[in-house]
Amino acid sequence: MGGPGKLAALTPGDTGEVLTLQRAAFVTEAQAHQDLYIPPLTQALADLPAELGERCCRGWGIREAGRLVACVRAHVSGDTAELIRLVVAPDRQGLGFGTRLLLATEDLLPPQVRTIGLFTGQHSHANWRLYRRHGYRQTHTTHAGAYLLVHLAKARPHRSGAAAFRPGRS
Numbered sequence: 001m002g003g004p005g006k007l008a009a010l011t012p013g014d015t016g017e018v019l020t021l022q023r024a025a026f027v028t029e030a031q032a033h034q035d036l037y038i039p040p041l042t043q044a045l046a047d048l049p050a051e052l053g054e055r056c057c058r059g060w061g062i063r064e065a066g067r068l069v070a071c072v073r074a075h076v077s078g079d080t081a082e083l084i085r086l087v088v089a090p091d092r093q094g095l096g097f098g099t100r101l102l103l104a105t106e107d108l109l110p111p112q113v114r115t116i117g118l119f120t121g122q123h124s125h126a127n128w129r130l131y132r133r134h135g136y137r138q139t140h141t142t143h144a145g146a147y148l149l150v151h152l153a154k155a156r157p158h159r160s161g162a163a164a165f166r167p168g169r170s
């Protein structure tokens with residue numbers, strides 16, 4: 001199990017670290033789908049500060065000894081939030097950071113959010129397991145080149161944010 005890390009909201013000042021982490025983490029997804037041009041890898045540095053500063057976009061990350069090791073963003077529209085770019089640094093994967101950030105994010109979303117959606121690639125079987133374990137169920141698929149994106153959603157659970165981000169919980 002990874003250390004507790006420190007949860008913090010992302011700001012436009014985190015842009016460089018977020019993009020670096022995103023690119024490093026999504027290489028395995030690109031390889032799994034034989035597509036080097038997936039949006040997380042092609043997103044321009046210039047687009048990120050605006051995205052992190054938008055009212056409809058919230059982002060959170062976990063820092064370990066100051067280093068950003070996990071992050072996620074959420075686009076909020078009405079009573080729905082879509083989580084995108086949940087990533088953990090390659091050398092810190094499989095230690096519980098992704099789970100903890102996912103659960104913390106579900107709690108930190110604005111109060112009006114009732115439904116949480118996300119998507120993953122059709123060949124991302126480990127991601128499916130993670131999302132299914134936490135109650136996400138497939139709603140539909142969309143085409144992305146030669147493969148499908150699988151969209152999943154769940155009703156927002158009622159938990160306290162502090163409980164969801166207790167150190168060591170996964």
Ligand SMILES: CC(C)(COP(=O)(O)OP(=O)(O)OC[C@H]1O[C@@H](n2cnc3c(N)ncnc32)[C@H](O)[C@@H]1OP(=O)(O)O)[C@@H](O)C(=O)NCCC(=O)NCCS
Pocket residue numbers: 025026028029085086087088089092093094095096097098099100119120121124126127128129130131170
């Ligand atoms: C997916 C990801 C965020 C999960 O975070 P994590 O900290 O590695 O995951 P946790 O340790 O909290 O949980 C482990 C579970 O996550 C899933 N998982 C997905 N990718 C994984 C990876 N590379 N290593 C370990 N677990 C992974 C599995 O379901 C695993 O459970 P399992 O033991 O039943 O296989 C992270 O592995 C990652 O950044 N992957 C690359 C980018 C990506 O695919 N992001 C999701 C986009 S939809």
